[in-house]
Amino acid sequence: MTDFTLHTAQTALPEAAAKLAQIEKAWQFVPNLHRILAESPETLEGYDALFGLVGKTTLTPAEQQVVFLTVNYENECEYCMAGHSVLAKMAKVPADAIAALRENTKLADARFEALHAFAQAVVRQRGRVGDAAVAAFLAAGFTKRNVLEVVLVVATKTISNYVNHIAHTPNDAFMADTAWTAPSRRAAA
Numbered sequence: 001m002t003d004f005t006l007h008t009a010q011t012a013l014p015e016a017a018a019k020l021a022q023i024e025k026a027w028q029f030v031p032n033l034h035r036i037l038a039e040s041p042e043t044l045e046g047y048d049a050l051f052g053l054v055g056k057t058t059l060t061p062a063e064q065q066v067v068f069l070t071v072n073y074e075n076e077c078e079y080c081m082a083g084h085s086v087l088a089k090m091a092k093v094p095a096d097a098i099a100a101l102r103e104n105t106k107l108a109d110a111r112f113e114a115l116h117a118f119a120q121a122v123v124r125q126r127g128r129v130g131d132a133a134v135a136a137f138l139a140a141g142f143t144k145r146n147v148l149e150v151v152l153v154v155a156t157k158t159i160s161n162y163v164n165h166i167a168h169t170p171n172d173a174f175m176a177d178t179a180w181t182a183p184s185r186r187a188a189a
Contacts, residue, residue: 004167007038015041019048029172033079033160036167043159050156057149059115061091066112067153069101070119076182077161079169085178102180114140119150127151 008030009017016038024030037044054064065088072080081102088098093112100107107113118137121129134147163169171179 001168002166004036004039004169006032006035006170008035012038013041016044019044023048031083032169032172033083033164036163036169043163047156047159047163050152050159054149054153054156057152058143058145059149059153062088062093063112063115064153065091065093066097066101066107066115067119067150068157069098070116071123071154071157072161073101073104074120074123075157075161075165076184077157077164078180078182078185079164079171079175080157080160081180081182082171082175082178085180086174104183111140115142115150118142118147119154122150122154 005011007016007020009020009024012020019041020030020034020038023034034044034048037047055061057064059067065084068084069081069088071077072084085098085102088101089095094109097107097109097112099105101116107116114137118129118133121133137147138144
């Protein structure tokens with residue numbers, strides 16, 4: 001296994017050190033994902049910029065988390081599933097919805113379910129969801145803008161999910177109560 005460094009402001013390249021300092025100021029700590037991303041200042045900056053843009057979308061914070069958790073499940077990212085389970089709770093996503101997203105079961109909230117189904121289709125079909133899936137998403141009360149915002153969330157999480165798979169990113173302390181094991185690893189155990 002290749003060891004990736006959990007960088008600090010002292011070990012990262014200067015361009016990444018500045019970004020880590022900004023992240024620490026905003027979050028009060030530097031998540032392990034960002035510490036690994038600091039190996040490539042450009043990748044760290046790109047991920048951070050995309051994550052920030054997701055926060056500016058017209059999707060509510062709760063809806064953003066529904067898409068984040070959906071993508072994490074589909075990509076089987078244990079680190080991001082654990083982290084976004086906490087962030088979803090902070091965004092006031094109901095506990096039953098978080099549990100359903102962590103197990104890929106039907107959500108009780110019809111709007112969340114429509115969002116989950118569309119995001120899941122985008123990931124599984126690599127964007128080739130077809131007109132019927134887009135029409136169903138729009139019929140559920142979402143907009144064409146939301147269609148593209150889901151793609152933005154998918155792109156953002158694809159970066160972090162893939163980096164975590166490659167680097168075997170260790171969970172942060174705040175994830176202790178939300179650790180998650182991917183379904184394929186459950187089956188193997």
